[in-house]
Amino acid sequence: MNFSSLNLMLCIAPLVLSCEAQQEVPDKKPNILFLLADDMGYGELGSYGQQQIKTPVLDSLAQQGVRFTSFYAGSSVCSPSRAVLMTGKHAGHASIRGNSGIYPNNVWKRVALKKDELTLGEMMQGAGYQTAFIGKWHLDDPNDESTWAMNRGFDYAIQEQWPSRFGGKNYDELVHWINIDHDSIRYDQEEYDCIDEFRTNFVLDYLDQKEDNKPFFITMSYRIPHGHERYTRNKELYAGQGWPETERRHAARITLLDKQIGRLLKKLEETGELDNTVVFFTSDNGGHREGGHDHRVFDSCGGLKGYKRDMYEGGIRIPMIAYWKDKIEQGTVSEHVGSFQDFMPTLAAIAGIEAPQQTDGISFLPELIGGNQQKHSYLYWELQIDGWGTKLPDGGFRQAVRIGKWKGVRYGVESPVELYNLEKDLFETKNLAGEHPELVEQVKKLFKESRTDTEGFPFGGKVQNYVAAKKYKERTAKN
Numbered sequence: 256m257n258f259s260s261l262n263l264m265l266c267i268a269p270l271v272l273s274c275e276a277q278q279e280v281p282d283k284k285p286n287i288l289f290l291l292a293d294d295m296g297y298g299e300l301g302s303y304g305q306q307q308i309k310t311p312v313l314d315s316l317a318q319q320g321v322r323f324t325s326f327y328a329g330s331s332v333c334s335p336s337r338a339v340l341m342t343g344k345h346a347g348h349a350s351i352r353g354n355s356g357i358y359p360n361n362v363w364k365r366v367a368l369k370k371d372e373l374t375l376g377e378m379m380q381g382a383g384y385q386t387a388f389i390g391k392w393h394l395d396d397p398n399d400e401s402t403w404a405m406n407r408g409f410d411y412a413i414q415e416q417w418p419s420r421f422g423g424k425n426y427d428e429l430v431h432w433i434n435i436d437h438d439s440i441r442y443d444q445e446e447y448d449c450i451d452e453f454r455t456n457f458v459l460d461y462l463d464q465k466e467d468n469k470p471f472f473i474t475m476s477y478r479i480p481h482g483h484e485r486y487t488r489n490k491e492l493y494a495g496q497g498w499p500e501t502e503r504r505h506a507a508r509i510t511l512l513d514k515q516i517g518r519l520l521k522k523l524e525e526t527g528e529l530d531n532t533v534v535f536f537t538s539d540n541g542g543h544r545e546g547g548h549d550h551r552v553f554d555s556c557g558g559l560k561g562y563k564r565d566m567y568e569g570g571i572r573i574p575m576i577a578y579w580k581d582k583i584e585q586g587t588v589s590e591h592v593g594s595f596q597d598f599m600p601t602l603a604a605i606a607g608i609e610a611p612q613q614t615d616g617i618s619f620l621p622e623l624i625g626g627n628q629q630k631h632s633y634l635y636w637e638l639q640i641d642g643w644g645t646k647l648p649d650g651g652f653r654q655a656v657r658i659g660k661w662k663g664v665r666y667g668v669e670s671p672v673e674l675y676n677l678e679k680d681l682f683e684t685k686n687l688a689g690e691h692p693e694l695v696e697q698v699k700k701l702f703k704e705s706r707t708d709t710e711g712f713p714f715g716g717k718v719q720n721y722v723a724a725k726k727y728k729e730r731t732a733k734n
Contacts, residue, residue, distance in 0.1 A: 283470060283531070284382070284383065284384070284470040284605075284606055284607060285470065285531050285532060285533050285579070285605060286470050286471045286472070286473075286528060286531055286532040286533070287379070287384075287470075287471070287472045287473070287532070287533050287535075287602060287605060287606075288471075288473050288475070288519075288523070288532055288533070288534045288535070289472075289473065289474045289475065289535050289598075290475050290477070290516060290519075290534065290535065290536040290537075291340075291390075291474065291475065291476045291477060291537060291538070291539060292477050292479060292480070292512065292536070292537070292538040292539070293333070293391060293476075293477055293478050293479060293480065293481040293538070293539055294333075294480055294481045294482065294538065294539070294540060294541075294542060294543040294545075294563055295479075295480055295509070295538035295542065295573070295574065296538070296541050296542020296543075296550065296555035296556040296557065296562070296569070296573075297541060297542070297555075297556050297557040297559055297568075297569070297572050297573055297574055298542070298553070298554045298555055298556055298557025298558065298559075299480070299509055299542060299553065299555050299574070300313050300314065300317075300574050301313075301314040302314045302317035302318070302322055302574075302576070303322070303557060303574050304554075304557055305553065305554075307496075307506065307553055308506045308509050308510060308553055309510050309513070310509060310510065310513040311513065311517075312513045312514070312516050312517035312520065313513050313516060313536060313576065316516075316520075316534065316536060316576050316578050317576045317586075318585065318586050319578055319585050319586070320534070320576055320577050320578030320579065320583050320585065320587075321576070321577050321578075321583050321584070321587040321588070321589050321622075321623065322574075322575075322576050322587070322588050322589070323574075323575040323576070323577075323588075323589045323590075323591065323593065324588060324589065324590055325572070325589075325590050325591065325592045325593070326537070326572070326573060326574075326575035326591075326592075326593050326594070327571045327572055327573065327592075327593070327594040327595070327634060327636075327657075328537075328538065328539055328540045328541070328571050328572075328573045328594070328595055329345070329346055329349070329539075329594065329595035329596065329636075330346045330352075330540065330571070330636055330637075330638050331540045331541060331561075331563060331564050331565055331566060331570035331571050331636070331638055331653075332353065332354055332540055332563060332564050332638060332640075333354060333391075333393050333539055333540065334351050334353065334354045334355075334365070334366070334393045334394060335349065335351050335352050335353055335354070335638060336539045336540050336595060337351075337392075337393050337394055337539055338350065338351035338368060338394060339594070339595040339596050340375070340539075340595040340596075340598055341368065341372075341374045341375050341376075341394060341407075342368065342372045342373065342374065342596075342599070342613065342614075343373075343375075343596050343597075343598070343599025343600065343610070343611065343613060343614030343615065343616050344372070344596060344613060344614065344615050345594070345596045345615040345616075345634070345635050345636070345705070346635065346636045346637050346638065347635050347636075347637050347705045347706035347707065348615060348706070348707055349372070349709075350366065350368060350369045350372060350709045350710075351366050351367075351368065351394065351709075351712075352637060352638060352639045352709060352711075352712035353366075353638060353639035353640060353651075353712060354393075355711075356639075356710070356711020356712050357650075357711060357712075357713070358711060364396075365393075365395070365396060365397065366396075366710075366711045366712075367394060367395045367396040367399065367402035368394045368395075368402065368407065370401075372613065373611050373613060374407045374408045375408070375472075375474070375598065375599060375602060376388060376404070376407055376408020376409040376472070376474075377407065377408030378408070378599065378602070378603065378608075378611060379408070379472040379602065379606065380408050380410070381608070382603070382606040382607070382608045383469065383470070383606075384469065384470050384471060384472040384606065385410055385411075385465055385466055385469045385470070385471050385472070386408060386409045386410050386411070386471070386472045386473075387409060387410065387411040387412070387458070387461050387465075387471065387472070387473045387474070388404040388405075388409040388411070388412045388413075388414065388473075388474045388476065389412070389413045389414075389454050389457050389458050389461075389473075389474070389475055389476065390413070390414070390415065390454050390474075390475060390476030390477055390478065391414075391415055391476045391477075391478060392404045392412075392414045392415070392476065394407075395414075397416055403432070403434075404434075405432075405434030409434075409474075411434070411461055411465075412432075412433075412434045413431050413432070413433050413434070413454070413457050414431065414432050414434075415430070415431050415432075415478075416430050416431070416432055416439075430442075431453075431454075431457075444486050444488065445488060446488075447488060448487065448488050448489040448511050449478075449479060449484070449487055449488070449489070449507075449508055449511045449512070449515075450478045450479070450484055451477045451478055451479050451511065451512050451515045452511070452515055454475070454477065454478070454515075455475075455515040455518055455519055458473060458475055458519060459518065459519065459522055461473070462522055462523070462526065462528070470531075470606075472602075475519070477512055477515075479508045479509060479511065479512040480505055480508045480509050480512070480543075481543070481545075482505075482543050482544075482545030482546030482547075482548055483545065483546055484508065487504045487507055487508055487511070489507055489511060492506075492507040492510060492511070493506050493507055493510075498552070499547075501546065501547035501548055502548065502549070502552050502553070505548045505552075505553070506553065516536070520534070529580065530580050530581075531580075532579075533577070533578070533579045533582075533605055534576075534577065534578040534579070535575070535576070535577050535598075536574070536575070536576045536577075537573055537574060537575040537576070538573040538574060539573075540563050540564075540570060540571065540573065541556055541559070541561070541562055541563050541565070541568075541569045541570040541571060541572065541573060542555030542556045542562050542563065542569065543555075543562060543563040544562055544563070545563075550562045550569075556568075556569035557569075558682060559572055559681070559682060559683075560682055560683040560684070561683075564638070564640060564653075565653075566636060566638065566653045566654065566655035566664050566666070567655075567664060567683050568662075568677070568681065568682075568683060571636060571655070575593075577623055579623065579624075582623065582624050583623050583624065584625065589622055591619060591622045591628060591630075592630065592631060592634065592657065593619050593622075593631075594616070594631075594634050595616075596614060596615045596616035597616035597617055597618065597619050598616065599611065599614045599616055600614050600616045600617060600618040601616070601618045601619050601620050601623075603618070604618040604620040605620060617629050617630075617631060632658070633656055633657060633658045633659075633701060634656065634657045635654075635655075635656050635701060635702075635705040635706075636654065636655045636656070637652070637653065637654045637655075637705075637706055637715065638651075638652070638653045638654075639651060639652050639712045639714050639715075640652075640653070648667060649666075649667040649668060649669075649670075649714055649717055650713070650714025650718070651714070652666075652667060652668060652714040652715055652717075653665070653666050653667075654668075654702050656698055656701045656702065656705070657677070658694075658697070658698070658701075660676055660677050660678035660679075661674065661675070661676060661677070661694060661698075662674070662675045662676075662677050662683065663675075663694075663695070663698030663701075663702070664683075665698075665702060667717070668702075668714075668715060668716065668717045669717055671688065672688055672695045672698050672699060672702075673686045673688055674686060674687045674688040674691055674694055674695055674698065675687065
């Protein structure tokens with residue numbers, strides 16, 4: 256795509272999401288379209304202040320819906336954040352606390368959601384929805400199909416798998432497993448501008464095949480702007496900016512993702528489905544600095560401290576946009592403090608069912624439609640940094656809690672607590688722990704009481720490996 260076509264997109268985008276004559280929403284449950292970016296930082300959309308990377312479709316979506324300024328991911332890295340999203344449990348209760356867990360003989364491997372953890376797909380199936388999932392799942396054991404998206408509540412699932420499982424030679428040769436005929440297809444990087452064009456083609460086909468008499472719940476789990484998709488066929492976009500090639504590709508991928516979302520929304524408009532569809536767009540964690548990308552070049556995290564894997568705001572505060580014709584007031588900005596666990600009760604409320612008891616979230620549907628919104632007393636996060644065999648201090652265990660305007664952060668269970676006043680210091684530059692010892696004690700108490708133990712992630716108790724974890728548990732059990 257060149258700049259002339261990008262300018263055309265700027266003209267088309269408002270038409271894609273046109274809000275012409277007001278019409279009544281059809282008397283049926285609304286469709287729900289969930290758009291999840293991969294590693295998109297708080298500052299990487301024009302509607303969130305981005306000056307160099309063009310995102311006209313998503314900016315139009317924000318103008319015609321609501322843009323949240325204090326919304327958080329479930330964690331600061333992929334798997335645990337997605338676990339929070341899919342189960343409605345916060346990071347201290349969900350079974351997945353890192354991109355990999357540690358098991359006997361110091362083996363690091365992917366951890367799957369437990370079978371007794373209800374997923375969004377399963378909940379929406381129970382509410383009478385036809386469900387679809389396309390893209391990055393990251394919540395399975397690759398060798399156990401019962402843990403794949405197609406067996407966790409999604410009628411139609413096209414899920415990526417690691418190339419090593421199928422003999423791929425590099426990250427761009429991802430295989431996508433199709434549950435409808437139990438077949439697989441390899442992504443051809445020479446055929447598409449980006450991997451998300453390939454994936455968007457599947458959802459467009461699905462919209463032609465789905466049942467017309469049932470509402471749909473679609474999760475589009477994109478790959479952009481994740482750092483490991485280093486190849487992009489499009490060589491023209493931003494070529495004249497003089498940026499290093501790594502940064503050009505990073506910017507191009509985001510604009511190309513925006514274009515694919517435009518294709519999807521236009522399809523829904525053409526079929527008349529958009530008028531009765533709630534659209535959410537967000538990211539699984541903050542901006543990254545992988546694959547040679549420097550998050551400071553485009554101010555990917557919007558000036559916030561930290562980035563992917565950090566418990567500072569840059570690692571967990573994310574863009575979040577919602578659109579619902581005639582229900583959400585156009586062009587609104589919400590300061591409501593929410594997080595990924597809130598999607599389960601919110602979607603349940605939209606579908607007209609009770610939220611599952613397992614969720615730690617609260618519905619923000621009132622915030623969307625102008626009602627009286629309940630607030631969290633606090634939000635909690637924890638993360639065990641994936642090691643894949645690398646020994647890290649305290650297993651790379653990190654925690655954070657937000658209590659109103661206050662934010663507590665701790666890296667390591669025996670490390671000092673840092674305390675920030677986000678109302679006055681959004682960029683977390685001044686640690687106020689020494690001035691507020693009573694708040695520090697409150698934070699420590701929440702760090703201890705907000706979590707449960709789960710297999711594969713023992714480092715909340717300060718142990719250095721699986722053997723030490725086992726001995727630690729045996730010793731504490733005797734005491």
